[in-house]
Amino acid sequence: MVNNLIEIAQEAGEIIKEGFGKKFSIEFKTNESNLVTEIDKKSEQTIINYVRKKFPTHSILAEESGESQSSSDYCWVIDPLDGTTNFAHGFPIFSVSIGVLHKGEIIAGVIYDVMQNIIYAAEKNSGATENGNKIIVSKNDSLPRSLLVTGFPYDIADNPEKALDIFVAMTKNSRGIRRLGSAAIDFCYVAKGVFDGFWEVHLHPWDICAGKLIVEESGGIVTDFDGKLTDIFSPKILCSNKLIHSQMIDVIKSIS
Ligand code: IPD
Ligand code: CA
Ligand code: CA
Numbered sequence: 001m002v003n004n005l006i007e008i009a010q011e012a013g014e015i016i017k018e019g020f021g022k023k024f025s026i027e028f029k030t031n032e033s034n035l036v037t038e039i040d041k042k043s044e045q046t047i048i049n050y051v052r053k054k055f056p057t058h059s060i061l062a063e064e065s066g067e068s069q070s071s072s073d074y075c076w077v078i079d080p081l082d083g084t085t086n087f088a089h090g091f092p093i094f095s096v097s098i099g100v101l102h103k104g105e106i107i108a109g110v111i112y113d114v115m116q117n118i119i120y121a122a123e124k125n126s127g128a129t130e131n132g133n134k135i136i137v138s139k140n141d142s143l144p145r146s147l148l149v150t151g152f153p154y155d156i157a158d159n160p161e162k163a164l165d166i167f168v169a170m171t172k173n174s175r176g177i178r179r180l181g182s183a184a185i186d187f188c189y190v191a192k193g194v195f196d197g198f199w200e201v202h203l204h205p206w207d208i209c210a211g212k213l214i215v216e217e218s219g220g221i222v223t224d225f226d227g228k229l230t231d232i233f234s235p236k237i238l239c240s241n242k243l244i245h246s247q248m249i250d251v252i253k254s255i256s
Contacts, residue, residue, distance in 0.1 A: 005110035044080035079206035083182030099209030109210030137241035138193035146196035153202035187211025197240035
């Protein structure tokens with residue numbers, strides 16, 4: 001399965017690479033910050049065509065076209081371009097993220113960092129890799145010595161789940177915070193031990209699916225803000241190397 005995911009993520013990535021820096025149409029979704037470009041749609045259609053051809057019975061949950069259910073136990077969860085704002089502004093951090101569920105459990109995930117040409121991949125119980133080389137989370141057990149990453153949802157103006165307050169508290173209690181603009185890549189940088197933790201509110205299943213498996217298979221953990229193991233539909237995601245997880249929860253609890 002993972003080889004199929006790699007093949008189609010790279011194909012979609014080529015479409016994105018070709019479109020980067022060129023003229024493309026942009027539409028607003030929920031507000032003026034929430035964009036979709038014609039490249040997001042082209043990438044998604046390419047991935048969907050591939051699934052339809054190779055796995056015609058499988059269900060699909062894709063960001064731009066929604067859900068197509070079938071009686072299959074398999075479901076493809078697709079973010080055709082994670083980091084659309086970066087892409088639209090010419091900032092070269094964005095990815096293709098594809099995960100596959102079997103009876104609701106994530107069994108395979110691939111994230112393609114398009115401009116760096118890096119494939120992150122994981123298969124359930126088989127570890128996680130970066131361009132074929134095994135990756136593991138960091139061994140840092142101190143939040144004050146941790147570098148963290150986060151992101152903000154498109155409704156951040158409403159400060160959902162006190163996201164802005166959590167950001168301030170994490171800033172005060174860690175070595176620093178980065179904001180890359182692609183949640184899928186955020187997960188990968190925790191998986192390979194560059195960042196020690198990541199959190200975000202109001203992510204969607206397609207932002208989470210592949211990244212969650214990649215982090216878990218590299219020795220990390222993904223929970224809600226109470227530390228409970230969670231599925232890809234959780235509105236609050238906390239992800240770390242395990243060692244700083246409880247310290248991150250304490251910070252979140254301190255402001256809620
Ligand atoms: C977004 C990115 C971003 C995160 C947003 C997501 P999109 O996905 O992952 O990093 O902060 O919450 O919606 O819209 O570029 O696919
Ligand atoms: Ca996304
Ligand atoms: Ca997207």
